[in-house]
Amino acid sequence: MTVLEDRLKRYAAGRADGVSTSDADRLVTRALTRPRSQARWTRHGLNVAAAVALSLLLIAGGIVLEGQLVARRTAAPPPGAGPLPPVPNEIVNLDNESQAGEFVTPFRLKDAKILPPAYRWTLSQGRALVLETSSFCSTVTIHVVDRSTGRDVRPAVTLPDCYGNPVVLPGTRVLLAHEHATDQRSQNLGVVSYDWSLGRVVRNYPDVSMGVSGGLLSGDATLLYTINPDASSTGLEITDLTSGARVAHLDVAITQVGLNAGGIALSPDGRTLYVNEGIRLRTFDARTGKAGAVVDFTMPRPSPAAWLPSWLSITADAKEGFEAGRGIAVDPTGRWVAALSIDDPSVAGIWVFDTSGSIHVARHIPEPTRSRQAGFRGVAFSRDGTVLYALYVEAQQGSIDVIAPETGRFRALANSRFSDLLGIARVDPAP
Secondary structure, three states: HHHHHHHHHHHHHHHHHOOOOOHHHHHHHHHHHHHHHHHHHHHHHHHHHHHHHHHHHHHHHHHHHHHHHHHOOOOOOOOOOOOOOOOOOEEEEEEEEOOOOOOOEHHHHHHOOOOOEEEOOEEEOOOOEEEOOOOOHHHEEEEEOOOOOOOHHHHHHHHOOEEEEEEEEEOEEEEEEEEEEEEOEEEEEEEEEOOOOOOOEEEEEOOOOOOOOEEEEEOOOOOOEEEEEEOOEEEEEEEEEOOOEEEEEEEEOOOOOOOOOOEEEEOOOOOOOOEEEEOOEEEEEEOOEEEEEEEOOOOOOOOOOOOOOHHHOOOOOOOOOOOOEEEEEEEEOEEEEEEEEOOOOOEEEEEEEEEEOEEEEEEEEEOOOOOOOEEEEEEEEEOOOOOOOEEEEEEOEEEEEEEOOOOOOEEEEEOOOOOOEEEEEEEEEOO
C-alpha cells in the first residue's frame, strides 16, 4: 500500500466514525427513495416536451407579432420625436398596370380619394401624348390630344416599328425609344427626337438606348441620362443631345432581386447625379460622369427591427425595376435623397440620406411587414420638399405614407381599392 492509499483509507475511516446512527439511517432512506434510471429518462422527456412547447410558443408569438405589425400599419406611426407630418394638398399619380400605359391613377391626399385616370405624358398648351401600338409592335400611332376632352388636336401620325418610353423636351419635341420587333427578338434602333407639332421625326440618336428604363433629362435639356441593363452588366450613359456625342459610359453594379428598386435622379442644381444600386447610393458629376461619394445602405447602429428572426424577414418581390426616377427621389431643396433597397432582409426598406455637409445615411425606414405580398414600390417628395411620399402595397391594399424625412414619422393614407400598383409617376398640385 502506498503512502497516498494509506492516507485516503485513514481519511475515509475518520469520516465514517463521525457519522451518527441517525444520520446513517437518513442516508440509507434517501438512497432507497432516489429515482431510478426510468425516472431520469422521464425527466429528460419532460425537458424535451418543454423545449418543443417553448418553440411552438415562439413561432406562435412571431405569427402574432407579424399580425400586429400588419394591424398597426395604418393605426400608429413609428416612434420618433417631433409632430406627425402634415398632409399637403397634392395629388400623387400612381403607376397602375391594370390600366393602359398612357394613363396614371391620381390619388388626392387630403381626402384619400382615387380620381379618374389622367394622362401620363403631358405636353405644353394643355395637351398630352398618346402612343397606340399595333399587334406585334409593327406600327405605332402617335396622338396629340386635349387633356380635358381627350380629342385629337393634331392629325394622328403612324410610324413603322415600335416607339415608346417618351421623354418630354421643352417646346414641341419628345424623345422616343425606337425598336424593331420580330417574332424572335427586339432590335434596338436607338432614340429619335419627334416633333409633335410637325408630326415627324426630326433627329436620330442611333447609339443611345433607353430600353425598358426610359431616360432622365438634365435641367437645361442638353444631356440625357440612361441606364441600360443587360445580362452581364449595367451601363450608365450620359449623352449630349446637341452634338449627339456620348459624354460618359459608366459601369454601375445594380443588384437585382425581383424587380430591383434602382433608378437615377439629379440634384436640384443639376450638378450631382445619384444612382441607386439597391444596396448603396453612388454619386457622379452630372456633366462629366466623374465618380463621387459612395454610401452603403447601413446604419451606424442596429435598426429597431434588426432583432426579428430570419424566418420573418421575407420581403416583397415587386419593386420599381430600372425605371429612371422610380426607386429614388431628391427633395426640391436638395437636402434629402430617398432610395428604395433591394429585397434583401438586411437592407429592405427606404434609406434616407442627408446631403448637408458630406452625404450620409440619416435613417432607415424598414418595411413594416415580412410578407411577399407587401413592400414599398415607389418614392417621391412633395413639391415643396417638406415630406416624402412612399407607396406601400400589401396584397390588394395600398397606402401612401406621408413621411417626415427629419424623424421618419409618418401618416399612412390607406385605400382598399389600390391594386396592381407599381410606383409613383409624378406629384401634381391639387386644384
